[in-house]
Every structure is written in structure tokens, then in C-alpha cells.
Amino acid sequence: MDELIPLDDxxxxxxxxxxxxxxxxxxxxxxKDPDLALRSASALDKLERITGRSRARILYFLREHWSExxxxxxxxxxxxNRLEYRRETISRYCQVHEMLETYVPKEYLxxxxxxxxxxxxxxxxxxxxGYGVGKGDWETLAKMDDRDVEIQVKKIKANPPRANALVxxxxxxxxxxxxxxxxxxxxxxxxxxxxxxxxxxxxxAIERISRCxxxxxx
Numbered sequence: 001m002d003e004l005i006p007l008d009d010x011x012x013x014x015x016x017x018x019x020x021x022x023x024x025x026x027x028x029x030x031x032k033d034p035d036l037a038l039r040s041a042s043a044l045d046k047l048e049r050i051t052g053r054s055r056a057r058i059l060y061f062l063r064e065h066w067s068e069x070x071x072x073x074x075x076x077x078x079x080x081n082r083l084e085y086r087r088e089t090i091s092r093y094c095q096v097h098e099m100l101e102t103y104v105p106k107e108y109l110x111x112x113x114x115x116x117x118x119x120x121x122x123x124x125x126x127x128x129x130g131y132g133v134g135k136g137d138w139e140t141l142a143k144m145d146d147r148d149v150e151i152q153v154k155k156i157k158a159n160p161p162r163a164n165a166l167v168x169x170x171x172x173x174x175x176x177x178x179x180x181x182x183x184x185x186x187x188x189x190x191x192x193x194x195x196x197x198x199x200x201x202x203x204x205a206i207e208r209i210s211r212c213x214x215x216x217x218x
Contacts, residue, residue: 052117053100059090060097067208072200074207095124103127105135111142119149130167131156170195 021040028037059079066075076087083090096117104112112123123141126133137156144152168178174195179187193206 046114049114049116052120053096053113056093056096056100056117056120059093060101063094067204072203074203092121092124095128096120099124099127103133105138108138108142112138115149116146119146122150122153126153126156129157 024040025037028034062069062079063075071078076090079085079090080087099120100109100113112120115123133156137152141149141152168176168190170176170193172195174193176190176192177187178190193209194202195206197203
């Protein structure tokens with residue numbers, strides 16, 4: 001069980017994991033210790049949560065370093081095709097890691113990190129959309145039952161985004177727009193990127209601009 005699981009080989013990783021489970025069950029039986037098996041069953045819940053945030057970390061890392069991989073295809077298209085996830089799902093995973101790395105106070109980080117990924121998605125939507133999440137809000141989110149996270153997120157969203165929130169968007173045709181304070185009436189045109197230019201250099205440049213400036217799809 002102490003061996004490194006080869007994550008790049010799903011079949012081998014699964015087989016090695018299941019052999020570990022078999023060995024644990026045999027040990028529990030030989031020691032007449034059912035709690036050993038039950039503690040392991042309980043630990044699987046945490047393993048599932050670790051898997052979610054690890055996926056978020058992997059996708060965020062790839063997005064941030066995409067230009068260094070010398071792949072001409074857009075990161076979101078590439079990852080979406082390989083993982084068979086929607087672009088929106090890829091983006092939500094990236095938002096989760098950014099939230100954990102940037103916004104959550106250290107004293108609540110461990111509790112927040114241990115939430116199911118579905119709860120992390122909901123919380124990350126707050127920071128991604130520019131809502132002000134105070135220290136008290138993080139404390140509440142960290143302590144509350146996972147089933148109530150959505151309720152608290154909706155309460156926070158009932159308040160306007162923080163006064164200085166500026167969200168920058170890029171449309172499917174390349175227009176760059178900004179929105180202030182979450183008010184649709186304050187949408188302003190900023191500029192344009194030539195997204196239809198098929199040059200791989202132009203596409204990589206657009207991907208880097210979008211990544212570094214925090215542009216979001218609209």
C-alpha cells in the first residue's frame with residue numbers, strides 16, 4: 001500500500017489499489033478487527049475528495065503552463081477532448097484550485113479542501129464571479145455540513161459583488177468586454193482578439209493573453 005500508484009496507467013493503478021484492499025481485508029480477518037476494515041471504508045470518502053482537488057490542481061497547472069507544452073490546440077479544447085469533459089467543467093476545476101490557492105484563509109483551508117468537489121464548485125463560483133467572501137463567510141463554509149454549502153453560497157450571492165469587482169470577458173468572436181460590480185448595464189467594450197486567425201502563433205498568443213489576464217468566456 002506504500003507503493004506509488006502509477007496514475008498514468010489507469011488499469012495498473014486500479015489493479016494495485018484493489019490488491020491493497022484485498023490485503024487489508026485479509027489482515028482485518030486475521031486480527032479479528034472489523035474496525036480496521038471499516039476505518040478504511042470511511043477513508044475512501046476522503047480519497048474521493050482528494051481525487052477531485054488533485055484533478056483541479058492538474059488542470060490548473062496545465063492551463064497556466066500550456067504555452068510551454070508547445071501544443072497548438074487550445075488548452076480547453078485539448079483537455080475537453082482528452083477527458084471528455086465540457087469546457088465549462090474544465091474551467092470550474094481550474095476555478096477550484098485558484099480559490100484554494102488564492103482566496104481561502106489559511107486557518108480554514110484544510111476544512112475547505114476536504115469538501116466534496118461539488119461543494120468546491122459552488123464555492124469557487126463566488127470568487128470567480130467577483131463576490132466578496134469575508135473571513136466570517138469562509139469560517140461558516142468550513143464548518144457547515146456539505147448539504148448546506150449551496151444555501152450559504154446563495155446567501156452570499158444575494159449581496160452585490162464587491163465594489164471593485166471587475167470581470168473581463170471574451171466573446172466567441174473575440175470581442176473583449178468588461179463588467180463592473182456584476183451589473184449588466186455597465187458592460188463596456190475593451191478591444192478585440194483575432195480568434196479566427198488560424199496561425200498557430202496567433203492562437204498561442206491569444207491563449208496566453210486569455211490565461212494571464214483572467215479573461216473569461218461569455
